[in-house]
Amino acid sequence: MRRTTKPSEVAQSYAVRLMQHLVVPTFVLNPQREVVVWNRACERLTGVAAAEVIGTKKHWRAFYKEKRFCLADLVANERADLLGSLYPEFTVSTHGLGFSAENWCVMPKLGNQLYLAIDAGPIHDEDGRLIAVVETLRDMTDQKRAEQALKALASxxxxxxxxxxxxxxxxxxxxxxxxxxxxxxxxxxxxxxxxxxxxxxxxxxxxxxxxxxxxxxxxxxxxxxxxxxxxxxxxxxxxxxxxxxxxxxxxxxxxxxxxxxxxxxxxxxxxxxxxxxxxxxxxxxxxxxxxxxxxxxxxxxxxxxxxxxxxxxxxxxxxxxxxxxxxxxxxxxxxxxxxxxx
Known part of the structure; x- marks a missing residue:
């Protein structure tokens, strides 16, 4: 007997396919901080294939040489107290909508450094339970280097x-x-x-x-x-x-x-x-x-x-x-x- 697909499962499958095709680099963690989505844009940005991180907590390896929390981890663990020590520039969204930050990342797979603008926000079910954390990334390296060059010229x-x-x-x-x-x-x-x-x-x-x-x-x-x-x-x-x-x-x-x-x-x-x-x-x-x-x-x-x-x-x-x-x-x-x- 064929199992009937629930509407919620259809919606989830659609959401995953949608994220895969987003031009914005995006990954998603479950409540246990395991990677459940690592889209193609994220693969291009980091050089890390989805197969390397899906089902693991090793997403940090795409951005840093040493193990540390990414912004999505702080959202999942509700650790706003660590923002200042991990990210030089950050904001905490109101109404529990997550965190935003900027940071230099060493990108070990690619062998270069990128300055990334990062947003991480929680997704809750109807009862308020955390079901996922979505992190999106923007490459701001060119803008940051131009800003640093202008500051250097000024000083x-x-x-x-x-x-x-x-x-x-x-x-x-x-x-x-x-x-x-x-x-x-x-x-x-x-x-x-x-x-x-x-x-x-x-x-x-x-x-x-x-x-x-x-x-x-x-x-x-x-x-x-x-x-x-x-x-x-x-x-x-x-x-x-x-x-x-x-x-x-x-x-x-x-x-x-x-x-x-x-x-x-x-x-x-x-x-x-x-x-x-x-x-x-x-x-x-x-x-x-x-x-x-x-x-x-x-x-x-x-x-x-x-x-x-x-x-x-x-x-x-x-x-x-x-x-x-x-x-x-x-x-x-x-x-x-x-x-x-x-």
Whole structure:
């Protein structure tokens, strides 16, 4: 005797066929978080065939190298508390309609990275019981990379690739506020290319640009990931060093000065020495609540000014700027280690 097909089974079969032909990459989990639908668009997006995941909980392998929850898993488990740790950008739909998120996925099968916009929502029966979770995916990689490129252009100096002045000012405000909260030291290096106008006049603006690029590259190579190096303006640079004691900042400044000496960028202008050198002013503050970051900048600027007027090609601490200011000192040959003025 042939079994009569129930209307609900017909509807379910139709829904599955419909999802298979959707142009939107889609997969469906049952309440046990097993894959019951993995449509053709999802196969194309991930490179993973439906046969590899249907009936399993291995759908995560299509998107990540290590086992972790996908968005549909969080819906099935009602774990909205994990959204923040797993997805940098997310929203929770109202009325229990699911979650939306964006995330970089490593796509192990394809060997590339995609930035995916993800929506996952539950399907309940008439009694409110969960019967499935549907996850849909949109490839937003091109848009995300374009957005990142625009942000980089807006925050970077076009010549050196370092942070620009606006970006540096924002970083200073953030790190100053953090240092106030944590009572930790914040150090600032202000760096100036000695006799740069003479260099430009002698070698031309193209060579001048090359010189600044070389200085910027040396700075970027010699700093920690947490430090912020910026082109502060013209031939002047700045380095912001969070959680850095004064002695550490002085050591970094000296290494930077020596790195430029080792580049041996020929200068040759009268009274400028044979090679390009740097003058660096260093200041450190553990900011109190009533202090402004302007104080840190002013003290580093004062140290830089004193360094340039006491012979150039040297590192000078803000603590000793006043005591040495005005004392003319001969410039040692580039490459010779200076005694730091603390």
């Amino acid at each position: 970077s100096d076009g010549l050196t690739g370092l942070a620009n002045r606006r970006s540096f000012d924002q970083a200073l405000a953030i790190e100053w506020a953090r240092a106030q909260r944590t009572r930790s030291p914040l150090s600032l290096l202000l760096v100036d290319v000695d006799h740069f106008k003479l260099y430009n006049d002698l070698h031309g603006h193209q060579k001048g640009d090359d010189c600044l690029r070389g200085v910027g590259a040396a700075m970027a190579a010699g700093l920690r990931p947490a430090d912020v190096a910026a082109r502060y303006g013209g031939e002047e640079f700045a380095v912001l060093m969070p959680d850095s004691a004064h002695g550490v900042a002085l050591d970094v400044a000296e290494r930077l000065r020596e790195a430029i000496c080792r580049l041996r960028l020929a200068h040759g202008a009268a009274a400028a020495g044979s090679h390009v050198t740097l003058s660096i002013g260093v200041a450190t503050e553990v900011p109190a609540e009533d202090m402004s970051s302007d104080l840190l900048v002013a003290r580093a600027d004062q140290a830089l000014y004193a360094a340039k007027h006491s012979g150039r090609d040297r590192v000078l601490s803000a603590d000793k700027a006043l005591s040495v200011f005005g004392r003319a000192q001969g410039v040692a040959p580039c490459g010779a280690r200076k005694t730091r003025l603390r």
